[in-house]
Amino acid sequence: MYIEQLQKFKINLWTYLVIPGLFLGLMIYNYISTEGVDTVAMMKDMTKLIGVNGTFVALVSPLALMLLIVLFYNKFIQNNTIRILTTSRSKIDWKRVFFSFGLWSLFTIVTTVVSYYAAPEDFVVNFKPEKFTVFVILAILFVPLQTSFEEYLFRAHMLQGLGLATKTRWIPLVVTSFLFGIMHIANPEVDKLGMVIMFYYIGTGLFLGILTLMDEGLELALGFHAANNLVGALLVTSDWSAFQTHSILKDVSEPSANFQIFIPILVIFPILLYIFAIKYKWSNWKEKLFGTIKPIEVKEFESIERD
Known part of the structure; x- marks a missing residue:
């Protein structure tokens, strides 16, 4: 019903091309304009010029602003609601958001602590109370907006639009996962680790897409993505990562591209899917991931209202 519910409303499918087209155009331009540029060195120069927190805000705030653009476009151009863009349920399930956020936050904290004690020589304590406090405030303000933009663009706006256009589920799942991965191609991590890390980015997009389709809503993906970026940024930074932060550890x-890149995709994400499937009693996987978008019966339309 996450995609099907839109069939009640007369939506021009062409309107789903505008924002993705503009965003992808900006990504292509950014990639071409930075080709051959040492992005790690560029990040260091930027940090020297405006500071760590200034660089963080400069990188994240445009994506936070784009969330507002996506929501505005959805509301006033497509005459839709945030609720329909977010979920097939009668209202957004914030318990799902917080459960997903808490589960991945706990996992991130535990694995970071284990990594630190297993190889303390790989880390230095980067904790500076005053700078960390300022960064916490900035991160809490900006990171959820940044991650929500990516979710609302790829797993909501694009996934729903492609689902309506193709009458399928697997095509929007594959396409949005691939584009989500490609979005990260200009990250400093790609320069440092090589193109093999794109498997991780695309795999993460696939995981988040499966969450959205199986749960018939965006809530679990929103919680996971916010925890991944927020808690990760607070705990650990490095000289070659996209986020330069006043984190606890550095x-x-x-870095090297080895088998560890595939562990989340092949081991951790499947375990998380199993946990969510048990908790939320998911069933009919084949239909939800590979089935067609079928017309909704009239009686089903009656239960779908614009907020």
């Missing part, structure tokens, strides 16, 4: 190890 990773000083020499």
